[in-house]
Amino acid sequence: MEYQNLVFEVKGKVACIVLNRPQSLNSFNMQMKHELEDAVSRIEENDDIWGVIITGRGRAFSSGTDISDFPSTVEQARRITAYSQQLFGRVENLCKPVIAAINGYALGGGLELALACDIRIMERQAKTGFPEVKICAIPCYGGTQRLTRLIGAGRAKELILTGRQADADEALKMGLVNYVVSEGEAVKKAEEIMAVILDNAPLAVGYAKLCMNRGPEISLEHALCLEQNLVSMLVPTHDMKEGTEAFLAKRKPVFLNR
Secondary structure (H helix, E strand, O other): OOOOOEEEEEEOOEEEEEEOOHHHOOOEOHHHHHHHHHHHHHHHHOOOOOEEEEEEOOOEEEOOEOHHHOOOOHHHHHHHHHHHHHHHHHHHOOOOOEEEEEOOEEEOHHHHHHHOOOEEEEEOOOEEEOOHHHHOOOOOOOHHHHHHHHHOHHHHHHHHHHOOEEEHHHHHHOOOOOEEEOOOOHHHHHHHHHHHHHOOOHHHHHHHHHHHHHHHHOOHHHHHHHHHHHHHHHOOOHHHHHHHHHHHHOOOOOOOOO
16 A cells, blocks of 8 residues: 555554655544554564554644544444554554654544554653544544553543643653654653663563553453463463573573564
8 A cells, every 4th residue: 555644654663654645743544543553454464573663744643633534424423433443453463662752732533543553752842632522523433442541540530621731840740642753852761771671582572562452451361361472472482492491591682483
């Protein structure tokens, strides 16, 4: 697929997705969603990609859904919402770490995409929030659920029900983002964090992510069983053998993702 609304490139083992509709603050239209879906499929299918960074071009990460693409019927709303939830769920459930480099406004669907990422880095001038209630809508690409799970019901309700925007320092304080950096530094910080992650065994990173994603959705007993099963599956792999041998030999391991 030829991309018109995003840029996709691979640098080493890292895929970088740049939302690229700066004239509309990188708001999501259906074409951008289709392109994001295609990029996610490419990442899923490529074992040589070990991590993903998502950012935006211009003054915004993403300002949310393009208002000209708003549904006009109940059935259209259900169809668009279901598609968008599934798409952002695929981002969240990638077996590879995904970092959001929030370079500007992350509002509505833009914040929902950031919430589907594993780690969020926010530039100091950026703003974030869910303004949907101001136009008689609600966050519907997973925002009501992921925000609540991330920062707690009290803070999530206050942010969503007021529709107000939070600055970077407040987002950090409430646990919405992991780091705040200077303007223009989000991608650099994301690359630094990703480099540290990629020093580790990618199979283990993916399994640890799976445990943490699934654990809160199931009982503790079943979550512990999942943990047991996944670590057991790592035992016969090349990378566990390499990791333990490298540790004993006091050398850096060379992981092959197998």
